[in-house]
Amino acid sequence: MLKALRFFGWPLLVGVLVSLLIMQQYPQLVGLPMHDVQLRQAPIYARSEEGPASYATAVSVASPAVANLYTTKYVGKSNHPLLDDPQFRKFYGENLPGQRRMESSLGSAVIMSPEGYLLTNNHVTANADQIVVALKDGRETLARVIGSDPETDLAVLKIDLKDLPAMTLGRSDNIRIGDVTLAIGNPFGVGQTVTMGIISATGRNQLGLNTYEDFIQTDAAINPGNSGGALVDAYGNLVGINTAIFSKSGGSQGIGFAIPVKLAMEVMQAIIEHGKVIRGWLGLEVQPLTPELAESFGLEGRQGIIVAGIYRNGPAQKAGLQPNDLILKIDGEPAGDARRSMNQVARAKPGETIRIEVMRNGKPMELKAEIGVRPPVATSN
Numbered sequence: 001m002l003k004a005l006r007f008f009g010w011p012l013l014v015g016v017l018v019s020l021l022i023m024q025q026y027p028q029l030v031g032l033p034m035h036d037v038q039l040r041q042a043p044i045y046a047r048s049e050e051g052p053a054s055y056a057t058a059v060s061v062a063s064p065a066v067a068n069l070y071t072t073k074y075v076g077k078s079n080h081p082l083l084d085d086p087q088f089r090k091f092y093g094e095n096l097p098g099q100r101r102m103e104s105s106l107g108s109a110v111i112m113s114p115e116g117y118l119l120t121n122n123h124v125t126a127n128a129d130q131i132v133v134a135l136k137d138g139r140e141t142l143a144r145v146i147g148s149d150p151e152t153d154l155a156v157l158k159i160d161l162k163d164l165p166a167m168t169l170g171r172s173d174n175i176r177i178g179d180v181t182l183a184i185g186n187p188f189g190v191g192q193t194v195t196m197g198i199i200s201a202t203g204r205n206q207l208g209l210n211t212y213e214d215f216i217q218t219d220a221a222i223n224p225g226n227s228g229g230a231l232v233d234a235y236g237n238l239v240g241i242n243t244a245i246f247s248k249s250g251g252s253q254g255i256g257f258a259i260p261v262k263l264a265m266e267v268m269q270a271i272i273e274h275g276k277v278i279r280g281w282l283g284l285e286v287q288p289l290t291p292e293l294a295e296s297f298g299l300e301g302r303q304g305i306i307v308a309g310i311y312r313n314g315p316a317q318k319a320g321l322q323p324n325d326l327i328l329k330i331d332g333e334p335a336g337d338a339r340r341s342m343n344q345v346a347r348a349k350p351g352e353t354i355r356i357e358v359m360r361n362g363k364p365m366e367l368k369a370e371i372g373v374r375p376p377v378a379t380s381n
Contacts, residue, residue: 005253045317055182055196058234062184062236064165064169065167066167066192066230067118067133068107068134069124069131071105071106071124071131072104073128074294080130106186106188107120107229108242110238111135113166115164116158116160117268118156119155119156120155121165121227123153129307130142141160142159146158151277152211152264153209153244154241154267157237162316167230171239172240174217174262175202177199178198180196180198181239182220183196183221183242185228187222187225187245188225190225197220197221198218198220199218199252200255201217203307204216206339207257209243209244214240214260215257215260216260217241218257219256222242222256227243228242229241229337238261238342239259241284242258243258257310278350278374279374280350283310283314283316284339285340286307286308286327288305288338301335305326305335305341306325307323308320316369317372321369325359325360328357349371350372352370353369353370354369355368356368357361
């Protein structure tokens with residue numbers, strides 16, 4: 001009997017343990033309830049798809065082409081009340097020297113070409129009397145403004161130095177949400193700094209920051225002084241120009257915005273060639289066709305944009321457009337998004353003729369308009 005237990009005991013014990021393991025891992029095989037829970041195991045990824053342990057190579061490629069900016073401007077300072085006293089001026093004359101004070105600000109810029117062209121934000125250099133560019137290799141020089149575009153908040157600078165490192169351009173139209181990004185700039189004037197994050201969103205607009213908005217959103221830390229700096233991918237290629245943050249404290253809270261390099265290059269090339277960006281213009285104001293407006297106009301089921309206003313003697317008025325017209329298509333492109341349609345007009349060359357399909361009083365019609373030149377935006381000093 002003892003020999004029999006010894007002979008059959010171990011196989012029996014092993015069988016019981018295996019049965020318990022199967023019941024735990026695969027309860028459906030033995031009829032136990034699953035509670036309708038369906039779990040999906042993540043696949044085992046190949047080593048080639050894992051992220052690198054360091055982004056030092058990307059930083060070494062991109063950081064030499066990111067410069068620190070130090071701008072200064074002189075602003076009028078209010079005189080002491082005594083200097084405005086008529087009796088005082090009677091004795092000391094009317095030609096008293098005015099007082100001025102100097103304001104300084106910090107920013108960043110990206111060296112775009114070996115010839116010395118730099119991209120930065122317009123708000124960094126606006127009205128600056130002097131712009132000092134400090135390179136990573138220790139060299140410093142003064143920069144001159146070639147031109148600026150307040151509507152995209154971009155400015156092009158020029159410096160005259162030899163052996164300049166230039167940024168390698170990436171493809172901002174191929175980026176994906178979740179891609180790793182590095183922000184390089186000069187936050188708070190502490191010196192060149194690199195922060196890491198991911199692309200949180202693309203195509204951000206209607207933020208009220210610029211007239212033309214198509215921002216890349218990132219959670220890579222962007223702080224005051226980072227404006228005009230580089231947003232690069234994991235390989236050190238430029239994908240955007242850091243521009244703004246959403247913050248209640250003034251510091252980074254993980255919501256930063258960068259201008260895509262594709263748009264930045266279009267603006268830069270236009271400024272170098274013409275000294276400014278020349279945009280198409282129709283001279284009208286539009287608004288989206290909301291369900292409420294569609295019902296009030298009897299346009300349920302239609303897609304388009306409503307003409308809210310027209311500039312006198314502008315291209316739209318000359319073409320015959322009227323307020324409350326529903327624009328259906330512009331040059332064959334559906335006009336379902338007001339901002340996208342106006343950007344389409346802005347990209348057209350002045351003098352071109354475009355076709356505009358509209359619905360007026362329930363009747364479709366086609367008009368032709370000659371693109372004009374968008375008037376310059378008034379800037380405040």
